[in-house]
Amino acid sequence: MNQPRTISPRHLLTAIAEVVGDDPVRQLAVYVHIPFCSSKCHFCDWVTDIQVGRLRSAAAGRSPYIAALCDQIRFYGPQLTRLGYRPTVMYWGGGTPTRLAPDEMRAIKAALDDSFDLSGLVQWSMETTPNDLDPDKLAAMREMGVDRVSVGLQSLNPYQLRKAGRAHSREQALAAVPMLRQAGITNFNVDLISGFPGEDRGSLLRTVQEVVELDPPHISVYPYRATPKTVMAMQLDREFLQAHRPHDMVAAYETAMESLGRAGYHEYCHGYWVRDAAHEDRDGNYKYDLAGDKIGFGSGAESIIGHHLLWNENTRYAAYLSDPRTFSLAHRFTLDEPERLTAPVGGALMTRQGVDFARFHRLTGLSFAELRATGYFTRWFQVLEECGARFLESDTGVRMDPAVIHKAYITHLAQATAGGPAPQRA
Structure with missing residues (x-):
């Protein structure tokens, strides 16, 4: 990254x-x-x-x-x-x-x-x-x-x-x-x-x-x-x-x-x-992590707005106090850094709706099919499947089989090392 x-x-x-x-x-x-x-x-x-x-x-x-x-x-x-x-x-x-x-x-x-x-x-x-x-x-x-x-x-x-x-x-x-x-x-x-x-x-x-x-x-x-x-x-x-x-x-x-x-x-x-x-x-x-734009205020807060991921890191508390208007991270979503979308995609897959392709495009400006084809997300989905996930896909979206969400998620939490491609929550 x-x-x-x-x-x-x-x-x-x-x-x-x-x-x-x-x-x-x-x-x-x-x-x-x-x-x-x-x-x-x-x-x-x-x-x-x-x-x-x-x-x-x-x-x-x-x-x-x-x-x-x-x-x-x-x-x-x-x-x-x-x-x-x-x-x-x-x-x-x-x-x-x-x-x-x-x-x-x-x-x-x-x-x-x-x-x-x-x-x-x-x-x-x-x-x-x-x-x-x-x-x-x-x-x-x-x-x-x-x-x-x-x-x-x-x-x-x-x-x-x-x-x-x-x-x-x-x-x-x-x-x-x-x-x-x-x-x-x-x-x-x-x-x-x-x-x-x-x-x-x-x-x-x-x-x-x-x-x-x-x-x-x-x-x-x-x-x-x-x-x-x-x-x-x-x-x-x-x-x-x-x-x-x-x-x-x-x-x-x-x-x-x-x-x-x-x-x-x-x-x-x-x-x-x-x-x-x-x-x-x-x-x-x-x-639902891909419901729409959100603005986060404060040190430690995250935003997804206007196709951007914005963040003020906890470790930059003093910098936030001196300049609260400048985000410590301001990243426009691209396929070159797909890992930036781990948290919102993982959070959406924890829901019954899963990832709605149209909403995903509106929020990020990216095609979910192209994101999923990147090497990072190809492996990320494989890891979840190895932990027991099953994915249900249609023309409009993809979601995890509700019957196995908890098993796949918890198994991955127990097995993943820090920084691995784990499903995240906001």
């Missing part, structure tokens, strides 16, 4: 304008990245290169970041609005957005209001952890317009929470859902992880069953991935923890699948479970 390269904001906007042309209205997903947490979780690959002191910044440490974030929003928002972009979904992730105080949230919302026409938003989601949630923050979120919250529980086993480096307790996790309902937020998601090293299926099943009793409309189950440089991966390397074999990781996920299926949930994308179609319609579009 070639070295990351950048482009001036002015030239970037000119290049995007050339792609947009005369299209009067283009739907846009807006992502706002908040790179702060109350703890450095042992399984999280996002925090590996972030010092604990910066990660856990108090208000004074967060202030320069919020100023840079608002500057970036106020620069790009009006320009994208003039090009016809109108936000339809917004997602604040991280990190932990609810590490922010209500006034900090409102400052970012004011920048968004000044920069975009938000009247067309159909959903605004925000991530949280149980320990960073309280009635005052929820009241501020509701006042601003947040109508969906994603809560990172991961487990309800106290021992497992400690091993994972989580800052919250079992009791805080169980209290989070009633707190959301009391605040008037009825659309929410609970995140869990299957296949943690050393966790037996009985413990996972008890967590899933207890979560089901809370009756959340949406549950996510992420198979554990031993990403290099994370604390848990290093513990596995040193044999302080015992890794599950691939078939045991598949079996762990299938334990969650069976329990959720019996409780009336259905899986619309690998790992994403809902009770009714209404939530799938609202939540699914953001999770």
Whole structure:
């Protein structure tokens, strides 16, 4: 892969304008990245290169970041609005957005209001952890317009929470859902992880069953991935923890699948479970990686817009603070660097829709048939097939057989080395 390269904001906007042309209205997903947490979780690959002191910044440490974030929003928002972009979904992730105080949230919302026409938003989601949630923050979120919250529980086993480096307790996790309902937020998601090293299926099943009793409309189950440089991966390397074999990781996920299926949930994308179609319609579009243009604001955020992949790397935090308008990577999609499309294609293949050829071309400017014929993607598909994937193809798209998505994906997670052609999620 070639070295990351950048482009001036002015030239970037000119290049995007050339792609947009005369299209009067283009739907846009807006992502706002908040790179702060109350703890450095042992399984999280996002925090590996972030010092604990910066990660856990108090208000004074967060202030320069919020100023840079608002500057970036106020620069790009009006320009994208003039090009016809109108936000339809917004997602604040991280990190932990609810590490922010209500006034900090409102400052970012004011920048968004000044920069975009938000009247067309159909959903605004925000991530949280149980320990960073309280009635005052929820009241501020509701006042601003947040109508969906994603809560990172991961487990309800106290021992497992400690091993994972989580800052919250079992009791805080169980209290989070009633707190959301009391605040008037009825659309929410609970995140869990299957296949943690050393966790037996009985413990996972008890967590899933207890979560089901809370009756959340949406549950996510992420198979554990031993990403290099994370604390848990290093513990596995040193044999302080015992890794599950691939078939045991598949079996762990299938334990969650069976329990959720019996409780009336259905899986619309690998790992994403809902009770009714209404939530799938609202939540699914953001999770479909090739749904349309998205702009990511903040250090660590990624964008796909105007046939470009844009990114501000976590490791360039200081550069972001000094110049938030210049992306550290600004790459126009080409067949010369097909690996840049691993994440969006992999994410789309995790869904029931798969890759729609017309939407792919509209988003990237490339032919999917030509992309698939490159040496990189030829091997990438072969790797997935070796892990058990079966592909269903038509004249309009390609998708993975839903019956084997979880087996292929988890087997590859267990076998892939860092940097290999793994299916990715946004």
